[in-house]
Amino acid sequence: MKKISFLFILIAFASANGVWADPEDCMSRAEAEALVKKIKKERYLVDYCDCCNDVGTGVTANLLLVKKAVVVSCEYDTERFSVKMEAQMLASFKVRDQEYAEKAAHEGNTWNLALLNYQYFLEKGQARHLGFALRPGYEAPRCSGLKSFPPAALLNDKKYSAWLAQKGL
Template sequence: MKNTLIIFLLIIPRLLCADAWDNLTLQQAEQVSEFLNTDPYILDYCDCCNYEGEYATKIYLMKVKSTEIITCDWNSEYYSVRADVDILAEIPYIKEGPDINYAHRYKSKEELVITMNYTWAYNEQKEKAAPIYTIIPYNIYGETNPNLGSCKAFTSFPKPKQIKNRKYKKWYNKRFQI
């Protein structure tokens, strides 16, 4: 009994960490997919995670190549958006958030499930990278949920000079009028 209690106490902190919001209505999934098809550059990072922890030591700049709407793997009443992405850069995560001044090129291809709180996209009103729920309305957990919000301030995208990608440079210059 004592061992069971110890194991249970060790598991609890894992269950309390931030949840990725990948459970979308069909309409939200369609909006996310449409948005990413027209504005494909995203940052993938957990702004609420401990910057020294396993999940938040790096931030990735990615380009979405394609999206697919699938059934949410943990709640069949909802949908998720799966994306094929090219990882363009790795950005260090410091206590204050992404350290975009030290982004460096990184080439890889991956499959990613888009999350409303940990996928950051270009928010036109803020002119910054912001969680995608600030662009596509997401209120599955209710508008009054105290956890609905960013843990860190919105951030900037890395400068094209660091990334050395012609298409990213064109996208960046268009968004930031450079």
């Protein structure tokens, strides 16, 4: 009976650890402050759960224009910090096999936490997890990832098009 109880506790603990790492939003104060600076500089992010799309069936990616980013206390670890953002959702897209498919209807304003493993910034023409903005050796989830930001042709947004052109795209 003791062996079964110990095995059950071990399995429950291992399962809980796997779930706890998702999403990744808590960090040191210095990292949170650096992330606020990066987000304010970039302004555009893509919110996308690449691990949710591992089978390639299509999950929604949201293009965000960040209006405000602030450091707040982490909800589940009072000694760490998160970054809370106010963003305008410019557009949503179905993503299949790392490519933007059709546009989905979903636009508006949103408050959201910056998630190191589910939000992307644009660097040298490639979409990169926010975690890479803080830690060069960041270990992103081992999922399909996201190759790029939505092409300007998929949106009717002059400011976004100009931003992409400024980035060389």
